[in-house]
Amino acid sequence: MSIEKDIQQPKFRNEYHKTVVNLIFTYNWITEKTKQFFEKGDITSQQYNILRILRGAGKPLSTLQIRQRMLDKMSDTSRIVDRLVKKELVQKVICKTDRRLVDVTITDTGLQLLDRLDSYNEQMDAMLGNLSEEEAKLLNNLLDKIRSSE
Numbered sequence: 126m127s128i129e130k131d132i133q134q135p136k137f138r139n140e141y142h143k144t145v146v147n148l149i150f151t152y153n154w155i156t157e158k159t160k161q162f163f164e165k166g167d168i169t170s171q172q173y174n175i176l177r178i179l180r181g182a183g184k185p186l187s188t189l190q191i192r193q194r195m196l197d198k199m200s201d202t203s204r205i206v207d208r209l210v211k212k213e214l215v216q217k218v219i220c221k222t223d224r225r226l227v228d229v230t231i232t233d234t235g236l237q238l239l240d241r242l243d244s245y246n247e248q249m250d251a252m253l254g255n256l257s258e259e260e261a262k263l264l265n266n267l268l269d270k271i272r273s274s275e
Contacts, residue, residue, distance in 0.1 A: 158252050162245045166238050171200050172209055173242070176235050185218060185228030214238060
């Protein structure tokens with residue numbers, strides 16, 4: 126289906142305008158589709174992102190380090206981490222090199238939750254199932270190119 130049909134807007138100022146609208150619409154479409162996976166773990170996409178960052182790092186990280194790696198740079202990382210602490214998915218520990226700082230580590234419960242959510246990876250990949258791997262690579266390159274225009 127075309128963006129024109131999806132949002133019932135037959136005309137755009139130009140192809141650049143259409144592209145921006147299409148990116149926003151597609152972002153929202155993907156967000157809604159992935160929400161169901163996160164709901165299975167009773168977490169948000171931001172919480173999921175933090176858990177994956179901590180698992181991938183394999184070591185404690187400060188909230189600043191986590192924020193630098195997050196997909197959503199506008200998020201309040203400290204508040205999201207506090208919610209994960211309440212759910213016992215992460216824990217805060219005193220930094221070994223600077224006792225004034227607090228590091229965040231993923232707990233065994235957090236790792237187990239990620240393992241459970243990882244079982245849905247194929248379903249998540251299927252959202253883009255109508256793209257070939259080559260098309261997905263091209264799309265990634267185009268999206269990277271858009272962001273590098275800043």
